[in-house]
Amino acid sequence: xxxxxxxxxxxxxxxxxxxxxxxxxxxxxxxxxxxxxxxxxxxxxxxxxxxxxxxxxxxxxxxxxxxxxxxxxxxxxxxxxxxxxxxxxxxxxxxxxxxxxxxxxxxxxxxxxxxxxxxxxxxxxxxxxxxxxxxxxxxxxxxxxxxxxxxxxxxxxxxxxxxxxxxxxxxxxxxxxxxxxxxxxxxxxxxxxxxxxxxxxxxxxxxxxxxxxxxxxxxxxxxxxxxxxxxxxxxxxxxxxxxxxxxxxxxxxxxxxxxxxxxxxxxxxxxxxxxxxxxxxxxxxxxxxxxxxxxxxxxxxxxxxxxxxxxxxxxxxxxxxxxxxxxxxxxxxxxxxxxxxxxxxxxxxxxxxxxxxxxxxxxxxxxxxxxxxxxxxxxxxxxxxxxxxxxxxxxxxx
Amino acid sequence: xxxxxxxxxxxxxxxxxxxxxxxxxxxxxxxxxxxxxxxxxxxxxxxxxxxxxxxxxxxxxxxxxxxxxxxxxxxxxxxxxxxxxxxxxxxxxxxxxxxxxxxxxxxxxxxxxxxxxxxxxxxxxxxxxxxxxxxxxxxxxxxxxxxxxxxxxxxxxxxxxxxxxxxxxxxxxxxxxxxxxxxxxxxxxxxxxxxxxx
Numbered sequence: 001x002x003x004x005x006x007x008x009x010x011x012x013x014x015x016x017x018x019x020x021x022x023x024x025x026x027x028x029x030x031x032x033x034x035x036x037x038x039x040x041x042x043x044x045x046x047x048x049x050x051x052x053x054x055x056x057x058x059x060x061x062x063x064x065x066x067x068x069x070x071x072x073x074x075x076x077x078x079x080x081x082x083x084x085x086x087x088x089x090x091x092x093x094x095x096x097x098x099x100x101x102x103x104x105x106x107x108x109x110x111x112x113x114x115x116x117x118x119x120x121x122x123x124x125x126x127x128x129x130x131x132x133x134x135x136x137x138x139x140x141x142x143x144x145x146x147x148x149x150x151x152x153x154x155x156x157x158x159x160x161x162x163x164x165x166x167x168x169x170x171x172x173x174x175x176x177x178x179x180x181x182x183x184x185x186x187x188x189x190x191x192x193x194x195x196x197x198x199x200x201x202x203x204x205x206x207x208x209x210x211x212x213x214x215x216x217x218x219x220x221x222x223x224x225x226x227x228x229x230x231x232x233x234x235x236x237x238x239x240x241x242x243x244x245x246x247x248x249x250x251x252x253x254x255x256x257x258x259x260x261x262x263x264x265x266x267x268x269x270x271x272x273x274x275x276x277x278x279x280x281x282x283x284x285x286x287x288x289x290x291x292x293x294x295x296x297x298x299x300x301x302x303x304x305x306x307x308x309x310x311x312x313x314x315x316x317x318x319x320x321x322x323x324x325x326x327x328x329x330x331x332x333x334x335x336x337x338x339x340x341x342x343x344x345x346x347x348x349x350x351x352x353x354x355x356x357x358x359x360x361x362x363x364x365x366x367x368x369x370x371x372x373x374x375x376x377x378x379x380x381x382x383x384x385x386x387x388x389x390x391x392x393x394x395x396x397x398x
Numbered sequence: 399x400x401x402x403x404x405x406x407x408x409x410x411x412x413x414x415x416x417x418x419x420x421x422x423x424x425x426x427x428x429x430x431x432x433x434x435x436x437x438x439x440x441x442x443x444x445x446x447x448x449x450x451x452x453x454x455x456x457x458x459x460x461x462x463x464x465x466x467x468x469x470x471x472x473x474x475x476x477x478x479x480x481x482x483x484x485x486x487x488x489x490x491x492x493x494x495x496x497x498x499x500x501x502x503x504x505x506x507x508x509x510x511x512x513x514x515x516x517x518x519x520x521x522x523x524x525x526x527x528x529x530x531x532x533x534x535x536x537x538x539x540x541x542x543x544x545x546x547x548x549x550x551x552x553x554x555x556x557x558x559x560x561x562x563x564x565x566x567x568x569x570x571x572x573x574x575x576x577x578x579x580x581x582x583x584x585x586x587x588x589x590x591x592x593x594x595x596x
Contacts, residue, residue: 076466079464079505080464080466080505081466082503083466083501083503083505084466086501152411152414152415152418156418159424162424166436169435169436169438169439170436170437170438171438172438173436173438173439173440173504173517173548173549173550174439174440174502174504177501177502177503179503179504179505182559185559186559187504187508187555187558187559188438188558189558191437191438191549211414211417211418214410214411214414215411215414218407218410219407219408219410219411220403220404220406220407221404221407221408224404308561309560309561310558310559310561311559311560311561314556314559314560315508315555315556315558315559315560316464316505316508316509317460317508317509317511317556318460318463318464318509319463319464
């Protein structure tokens with residue numbers, strides 16, 4: 001029934017629809033969705049115009065979590081910025097750190113030691129796994145927790161994510177704000193015995209992914225809630241600058257790990273999962289495939305982890321340790337949500353601070369799809385669509 | 399199909415739920431049981447003593463300058479004779495650390511050339527006001543005696559990044575800022591108390 005309703009509306013989707021010119025007889029209602037709504041994953045607000053239960057117009061509002069991180073980075077020196085960008089995408093801080101430090105390394109033309117590159121690959125893949133686990137938990141919670149009763153899958157996913165955070169705690173000493181990357185390498189090397197613990201955690205997660213699939217992808221209620229909901233076609237996705245699993249779910253075979261290899265990805269094979277439907281279900285399947293791929297990559301990295309130094313330069317002892325006179329550079333890497341990029345213009349007030357630092361947040365581009373995919377969906381689908389876009393407001397607003 | 403498959407899948411999901419009900423619990427009752435904290439776990443700070451029982455900090459301000467949140471404030475006391483050894487050395491008269499604004503990035507530990515500031519594994523007790531989270535020198539030095547330090551100190555972190563030494567797995571909280579053989583090494587920096595809060 002819902003499907004018929006949607007396809008009837010779909011023909012006339014206009015993201016810039018003027019409500020004043022909408023059908024005068026319609027029983028329109030304006031609904032403020034968020035910023036305190038639990039399924040907005042933070043502080044995100046949408047204005048939804050509802051005709052009955054069907055959304056006719058959706059307008060996203062950003063900025064509730066704006067902290068001025070980019071401006072702050074203009075004041076901090078290069079070596080002080082890593083702990084600050086940890087807080088952008090607070091579900092995958094490792095990848096924020098990598099994107100930032102890789103930009104500085106590219107400006108300095110610094111060669112990162114091989115072990116550090118492999119270590120970064122391991123951390124990135126573990127972080128991707130942890131991030132997707134959190135997404136799966138919250139997404140099914142958004143869908144009403146109907147799958148297996150209450151917040152079952154949510155708690156299961158958090159249990160497994162905890163295994164990864166424990167590993168990070170042993171490696172870096174922190175569960176979330178790691179500050180483990182530095183310009184030219186890593187700050188922490190693997191402690192003795194951690195490689196074996198990674199294997200154990202990966203085996204535990206790999207064994208339980210099947211259970212999650214039973215509770216989500218393979219579940220008829222999950223399929224009914226997600227199939228055909230929030231369809232995003234590839235042209236629109238490319239036009240909006242959407243990257244990552246959302247783009248791949250729309251049928252575009254694009255993954256920076258394979259197409260523009262960095263870290264150790266040129267020495268590894270990355271299998272990129274794509275789907276063609278472009279709906280919430282396709283996005284969920286792509287992320288499931290990526291979790292399996294991450295586990296495989298982690299194991300490959302552990303097998304081939306080379307010995308050697310973990311940093312190219314001396315350890316930082318002064319805030320002014322890194323000086324960049326001039327130049328500008330953009331570096332983009334594949335995060336769990338898409339391309340996390342850092343654009344730096346060197347040469348600020350002092351040689352140790354950038355003139356401008358811009359962070360490209362994939363979640364922000366994903367939210368740009370909202371005015372296009374929401375109209376025609378019902379109110380209950382709005383939550384499913386938002387959950388499948390997996391926005392992290394920390395990096396959207398920065 | 400339709401509604402019927404919902405029932406089948408719900409039964410399948412219930413099977414998974416039941417299977418999980420008989421798995422060992424992953425949580426612990428916190429105040430009674432404290433999970434072992436990792437050797438590198440960073441929670442709060444301590445100022446360690448040198449082998450003479452004096453504060454190892456010489457107020458070089460390296461940590462104050464590198465702190466991204468600028469939570470460390472110190473006042474140098476200048477050089478004066480040590481009451482223990484009789485030799486001249488620099489002292490910090492004041493050392494204030496505002497934990498409420500700290501983001502535990504460990505940069506201050508890394509830059510410390512005397513291994514004076516380290517992080518400890520036990521979190522501080524909750525405070526009623528923000529002023530209670532501003533620690534003075536006495537509190538930080540007390541932490542070094544009563545709490546467990548992490549694996550990291552300045553020397554270890556620098557050596558790990560510069561590849562001079564293979565990282566050790568065991569923590570041995572024994573800072574040696576000056577290798578001077580002194581007769582009475584009193585106030586040996588605390589043996590590691592096991593994992594929990596005192």
